[in-house]
Amino acid sequence: MTSDAPRPPPRRRLFGAWGSRELKGLFWQVLVVGIAVAIIAFLWSNTVTNLTARRITTGFAFLGREAGMPIADSLLAYNPRDAYLWAFVVGVANTLRVAVIGIVLATVLGTLIGISRLSANWLLSRLAAVYVETLRDIPLLLQLLFWYVLMQALPAARAAWRPVEGVFLSNRGLILPAIPVGPPQLWVLGMAVLGLVAFFLIQRWLVAQQMRDGKPRPAWPFAVGLVLALPAAVSVALGVSWTIEWPALRGFNFVGGLTLAPEYFALLIALVTYTSAFIAEIVRSGIQSVPRGQWDAANALGLRRSFMLRQIILPQALRVIVPPMTSQYLNLTKNSSLAVAIGYQDVVSIANTTLNQTGQAIEAIALIMAVFLTISLGISFFMNWYNARIALVER
Amino acid sequence: MTVITDIPDVPRAARRPQIGNPALRWLRTNLFSSIPNGILSVVLLAVLAKGIFSFVQWGIANAVWLTPANDSSACRAARGLGACWAIIPEKYRFILFGTYPFDEQWRPALSVVLFITLFYLSTRRALWRRELALLWIGALALISILMWGGVFGLSFVSQDRWGGLPVTLILATFGLAFGFPLGILVALGRRSKLPAIRSLSVLYVELIRGVPLVSLLFMASVMFPLFMPSGFNIDKLLRAQIAIILFAGAYLAEVIRGGLQAVPRGQYEAADALGLSYWRKHRLIVLPQAIRHVIPPLVNTFIAFFKDTSLVLIIGIFDLLTTAKTAIIDPAWQQFSVEVYIFVAAIYFVFCFAMSRYSRSLEATSGR
Numbered sequence: 118m119t120s121d122a123p124r125p126p127p128r129r130r131l132f133g134a135w136g137s138r139e140l141k142g143l144f145w146q147v148l149v150v151g152i153a154v155a156i157i158a159f160l161w162s163n164t165v166t167n168l169t170a171r172r173i174t175t176g177f178a179f180l181g182r183e184a185g186m187p188i189a190d191s192l193l194a195y196n197p198r199d200a201y202l203w204a205f206v207v208g209v210a211n212t213l214r215v216a217v218i219g220i221v222l223a224t225v226l227g228t229l230i231g232i233s234r235l236s237a238n239w240l241l242s243r244l245a246a247v248y249v250e251t252l253r254d255i256p257l258l259l260q261l262l263f264w265y266v267l268m269q270a271l272p273a274a275r276a277a278w279r280p281v282e283g284v285f286l287s288n289r290g291l292i293l294p295a296i297p298v299g300p301p302q303l304w305v306l307g308m309a310v311l312g313l314v315a316f317f318l319i320q321r322w323l324v325a326q327q328m329r330d331g332k333p334r335p336a337w338p339f340a341v342g343l344v345l346a347l348p349a350a351v352s353v354a355l356g357v358s359w360t361i362e363w364p365a366l367r368g369f370n371f372v373g374g375l376t377l378a379p380e381y382f383a384l385l386i387a388l389v390t391y392t393s394a395f396i397a398e399i400v401r402s403g404i405q406s407v408p409r410g411q412w413d414a415a416n417a418l419g420l421r422r423s424f425m426l427r428q429i430i431l432p433q434a435l436r437v438i439v440p441p442m443t444s445q446y447l448n449l450t451k452n453s454s455l456a457v458a459i460g461y462q463d464v465v466s467i468a469n470t471t472l473n474q475t476g477q478a479i480e481a482i483a484l485i486m487a488v489f490l491t492i493s494l495g496i497s498f499f500m501n502w503y504n505a506r507i508a509l510v511e512r
Numbered sequence: 513m514t515v516i517t518d519i520p521d522v523p524r525a526a527r528r529p530q531i532g533n534p535a536l537r538w539l540r541t542n543l544f545s546s547i548p549n550g551i552l553s554v555v556l557l558a559v560l561a562k563g564i565f566s567f568v569q570w571g572i573a574n575a576v577w578l579t580p581a582n583d584s585s586a587c588r589a590a591r592g593l594g595a596c597w598a599i600i601p602e603k604y605r606f607i608l609f610g611t612y613p614f615d616e617q618w619r620p621a622l623s624v625v626l627f628i629t630l631f632y633l634s635t636r637r638a639l640w641r642r643e644l645a646l647l648w649i650g651a652l653a654l655i656s657i658l659m660w661g662g663v664f665g666l667s668f669v670s671q672d673r674w675g676g677l678p679v680t681l682i683l684a685t686f687g688l689a690f691g692f693p694l695g696i697l698v699a700l701g702r703r704s705k706l707p708a709i710r711s712l713s714v715l716y717v718e719l720i721r722g723v724p725l726v727s728l729l730f731m732a733s734v735m736f737p738l739f740m741p742s743g744f745n746i747d748k749l750l751r752a753q754i755a756i757i758l759f760a761g762a763y764l765a766e767v768i769r770g771g772l773q774a775v776p777r778g779q780y781e782a783a784d785a786l787g788l789s790y791w792r793k794h795r796l797i798v799l800p801q802a803i804r805h806v807i808p809p810l811v812n813t814f815i816a817f818f819k820d821t822s823l824v825l826i827i828g829i830f831d832l833l834t835t836a837k838t839a840i841i842d843p844a845w846q847q848f849s850v851e852v853y854i855f856v857a858a859i860y861f862v863f864c865f866a867m868s869r870y871s872r873s874l875e876a877t878s879g880r
Contacts, residue, residue: 146708149701153712160739167738238549239542240556254864255857256819258826259833263857266849454724458826465726478734482727490722 164479173476180205186470188462190378201471208467209488215381215463216450216492219388223449224442226389227396234401245397252394258455261387265459268379274370283363285371291382292364295375301357308351312343319343380461384453392449396442403438404430435507443500447493454489464488571595584844596848600855603839607856610675610830616667619658620678626651626658627681635870648689655682671749675830677859679749683756683821683831688814691760698765700794703772713765720762725823728755733827752824760817767809771802811871815864822860832856 168175180202188195188207192214195207233245252260269288272278277287283294296302316339323334352359364374377385407430415425454465462470465485472481544550574594578601579586587596609620630651633639659678662668674682701713720728732755733748740746775798783793803810822833830838836856840849 142706146706149712150708163741164738167742170742237542237545238552238556240553240560244556244560250865250868251861254815254819254861254868256822256833256860258822259853259857259860262833262837263850263853266853270847270850451724454726455823455826457726465724465730469730472730472734478738482731482735485727485730486719486723489724489727490719493722 171476175477175479177480179471179475179477179480182475184471184474186467186474188467190381190461201475204467204471205464205484208462208464211461212450212453212456212463212465212488213492215384215388215453215456215461219385219392219449219453220446222385222389223392223396223445227393228400230393231397231400231404234397235404249394249397252391253398257387257391257452258458260391261383261455261459264387265379265383268383274366277366283374285364285366288379289371289376290379291377292371293375293377294361294363296359296361301355302359304355305348305352305357309344309348312347316340316343378461380456380459383459384456384461387455388449388452391452392445395445395448399438399441399445400434403434406437407433432507439500439504439507443497443504446496446500450492450496451489454485569594571597582844584848587845587848591847595851596845597851599840599845599848599851602845603842603852604855606676606839607832607835607852608676609678610835611673612675613667613669613673616661616669619661619666619669620674620676623655623658623678624681626655627678627685652685652689671747674749676835677832679830680818680821680832683749683753683824683829684814684818686753687756687760687817687821690757691764691817694757694761695764695768696799698761699768699772702765702769717762717765720759721766725755725759725820726826728759729823729827731755748827749829752827752829756821756824759820763813763817764810767806767813768802770809771804771806772798774805775801808871808875811867811874815867815871818863818867819860832859 181200183198184201184204185197186204187197188204190211191207192210193207195203230245230248233241234249236242236245268290271286271288274285274287274289277285277289277292279285285292298306316336319339320336323336323339327333362373364371364376366372411429411433412425415429420429453463456463457466457469460466468481468485472478475481543553570593574590576586576590576594576596576598579598582602584596584598587598590596605614605617608624609617612620630648633647634644657663657666659674659682660669660671698713698716701709702717704710704713729752732751736746736751736754779797779801780793783797788796822831824831825834825837828834833856836852837849840846840852
């Protein structure tokens with residue numbers, strides 16, 4: 118706040134050229150940093166003393182030792198003879214499995230409910246409001262325990278519910294028919310992803326062309342060609358089989374299909390329903406933030422409703438929606454650590470077991486923090502990039 | 513996409529010829545404005561009716577409301593058909609007050625009443641004066657006396673026997689009471705022109721917000737003893753309380769920072785022109801405006817934070833949720849956890865719903 122205008126000399130000038138403001142600033146910084154350093158040094162020296170007293174060696178050498186802990190439900194192959202490091206990796210994979218699928222499902226469900234709240238249908242909007250209010254005002258951990266108890270109260274495998282043919286819901290979890298995915302199937306899926314990317318690039322180019330000469334060019338032939346025909350051709354050429362594996366009850370358990378363990382399923386339901394309530398509010402406020410005049414103008418132009426939503430309303434609403442949505446994605450990821458309460462082995466739960474087995478508290482917690490900070494930074498980075506893309510270009 | 517098509521359909525509905533009967537007109541505009549809407553309404557009504565019918569059957573018609581003390585046979589007989597609300601009168605004192613000595617439970621009960629009165633008074637705008645702070649200090653002192661005892665003829669009750677609702681309220685209230693000034697300091701630090709202070713504040717906020725609360729609580733429960741000089745032992749509840757304060761401080765700091773950014777530059781410049789010192793400038797001019805700007809998001813942070821105190825279950829502190837979970841370990845009542853969870857959910861809901869209603873009324877009346 119210094120100004121160029123001549124000002125009266127300060128009353129006290131301690132060190133010549135140093136104005137009192139700079140000196141004060143320096144004093145405060147030295148004081149705060151000094152206190153912070155003193156606290157850390159105090160804690161550090163206590164910790165070192167305590168660790169030597171308890172004969173715990175510091176360092177990450179324990180990661181190479183045999184973990185010996187069972188992990189019931191994991192995406193990656195694991196057996197208790199593997200090292201702690203691998204157990205951690207399995208835990209991270211489990212966390213990501215909940216977080217990624219949870220984010221996708223919560224976004225879909227939350228968007229549907231947010232739009233329902235704005236529906237002209239009184240009943241639908243009321244129901245959506247009740248859903249949002251109820252789920253937001255009850256602690257997630259309580260909801261998680263509730264779902265888990267409900268999962269355990271489901272009938273045994275023999276008497277499993279069959280809402281749809283081939284789908285079983287029992288106290289063993291949710292069993293779905295699935296297509297076994299191996300390397301050949303992955304090739305085809307990879308091709309589809311590649312086709313999708315190519316389609317987006319082509320679509321952008323088509324829009325740019327239309328901007329130039331105003332002639333609309335259909336994009337759907339490219340979509341069909343790249344996203345459907347190309348992977349199909351690859352699939353036929355490689356002779357990949359896409360037979361669905363139907364689960365069946367053999368003895369006391371199910372064989373085949375995809376099994377979602379009760380812990381995983383309960384965690385997923387709890388995270389998705391809870392987060393969807395918050396996402397619904399974000400979507401609602403985003404849509405409401407688009408001025409009425411935009412709707413009216415689009416209507417006056419006689420645009421088709423789907424075109425109007427896609428090209429006029431959504432791009433404006435997204436600007437309001439994306440930043441708070443990022444925090445919800447981060448929250449969902451962090452909240453997946455509640456898994457520890459019902460015994461789903463995510464990275465926090467595995468770190469906690471490691472901590473209890475080895476006493477390496479500092480290292481275990483440092484690993485948890487490193488994992489979550491990395492995931493958080495990754496999500497923020499992606500969402501900030503996306504946000505910058507859709508942000509209003511101010512000239 | 514069928515749902516999307518009926519967003520702001522009000523004008524179209526209003527164009528329809530008005531029918532005489534107001535009830536019919538209401539139905540027409542709100543439920544049957546178009547054919548897809550009508551189909552949707554019928555389907556929703558059917559689902560809702562089925563849902564309400566089965567809930568009434570389970571929760572009221574076939575429910576067991578009372579049983580003789582510690583006898584769950586009637587509930588077992590009704591299992592699968594009706595709810596066992598009898599578990600609530602059986603267990604409510606344990607759920608609400610944990611293992612606090614049975615004959616002394618009027619003390620935590622009175623503390624809860626005091627807390628609620630205090631919260632209620634704090635929502636009255638007319639009372640937002642300096643006296644309110646004094647009232648808070650007095651009431652919190654009174655609550656400590658009630659909970660601990662040891663003076664005025666009250667028997668001493670050690671902290672590890674506290675449990676249930678008072679513990680939840682204590683964790684939340686003290687978390688806020690200390691987290692709030694911490695948040696203000698950190699928010700000011702983040703906007704400070706002094707690089708060392710700014711980076712320390714950023715580091716603190718980002719570290720705390722980047723990791724799950726669960727890991728902070730683990731840290732409090734396992735690492736605090738390592739941090740402290742040997743022989744120095746602090747209570748488990750206090751350790752969790754410290755973790756919660758640090759957590760609340762980081763989140764509140766970000767909300768307050770938003771408020772600070774909303775204060776016009778002219779206000780800072782005017783304060784500088786008056787020659788106010790940094791602290792007087794913030795205390796008298798900037799902070800009151802900044803906090804007024806962010807009251808609704810602050811209340812929302814309080815709600816989130818009130819719910820998050822339930823996570824202390826993971827490190828074995830007897831808050832409301834932990835007592836609920838413990839109450840159903842009793843073999844005779846083990847199968848009736850859903851009823852207990854509904855009861856506890858209702859308690860949390862009442863607190864959070866009241867807060868969110870209050871936040872909405874503030875938003876409506878703050879005239880911005």
